[in-house]
Amino acid sequence: MEVIIENLPLYWEGLLRTLFLSVVSGIIALVLGTLLAAARVSPVAALRGFSTVYVEILRNTPLTIAFFFAVVVLPRLGVTFQQFEVAAIIALSAYTAAFIAEAVRSGVNSVPLGQAEAARSIGMNFGQVLNLIILPQALRTVIPPLINILIALVKNSSVAGAFFVLELFGYGRQLANANGDQVMAVLLGVAFFYLLLTIPLGILASTVERKVAIAR
């Protein structure tokens, strides 16, 4: 166990980097996912088509492929990064957005159709109907699946460790290599620090869920 105590600063550094990757990718994915969901329910057929294709491709292929594209293929197409973190954030947010889009879409579908009809009948346009009437009501049903996706994102960020990004899992691997006799302890430490991030997310979920509850 002393390997954990001795390397606490390293674990802490890894935790912060994982947190950074997750928060930045999470925010981008939430915005992108909501836009994709809006496109999916929009009256414009081309937007619906684009959103469907995007979601189906990204959520049905492994995250590693997304990373491979961001780290290896994008630079060959002329998109280069100073840091591998940027590529990791692109891969994580592009991948996670597909799942968020589906969660938001299911939430949108959970709002009774009459709400949108009433909003349209007082002259609201598509954007107003969505932003003022549908999404605020969809929020309640969307919170639990959304938190699930964000928890998965925190854990998925460990894939970045395999693509030259040092985060919690990456540091863990370094430690395991350096302390071959204490691999179990090192990995238990890694797991503990992931829990430190994901458990509060779950608690946050139930708090927010209660706050946004709407009586029907």
Place this chain on the structure above:
Amino acid sequence: MTTHVPGDALVSLNGVNKHYGQLHVLKDINLHVRKGEVVVVIGPSGSGKSTLCRAINRLETIEGGTISIDGKVLPEEGKELAQLRADVGMVFQSFNLFAHKTILENVTLGPIKVKGVAKAQADKEAMALLERVGVGHQAPKLPAQLSGGQQQRVAIARALAMKPKVMLFDEPTSALDPEMINEVLDVMIQLAKEGMTMVVVTHEMGFARKAADRVVFMADGQIVEDAKPEEFFTNPKSDRAKDFLSKLLTH
């Protein structure tokens, strides 16, 4: 059947057709509603009367014919359609108040967001409307805290807040408990007296007798009769209408 000239009509339906798959729900509908006129649409369920009402603000699309409001043909989609809808008030069977907004916000949302009315002004007008329909003291509550009759009166206030040229009512009392029907009908009768142009789909024959200028009887997607209320109720011309009325009166 219709006696007046379509030219002075506020709502005009010309040769409107619609199918639901195999079912021909609207068959070549021609209907013209003048300014200030109250037209009550009655008929057996499945006759297409709700579809007709919803088609007037394009909540239902149509396949043939034209619908125009105040001389303007209903646009397909987009900004112009939204603008036109703002001029057409709609009251639904299931109220459809915005569940996450207070009663006051339900009424002010349209004026503020669609018409750009200042909040203070919108609040003032909304309160006046809520008082008028008798639910002023409920303003800070959420829709779920109100009875069905109260919710429907709020829905009427919400539609009126947009200062519409015409009001559409799609079976406004059908989802209400019997003791709440009158409080909603009273508001509607008052509205009719004040000269609002109204198209009302309903099963309330009492309302039709009291407030309607014309009764339109629909069956199987067609307008079968179009007459003054007293004429329709005392002397229906078609067998379909006679049959429908006899079923109502025997209970």
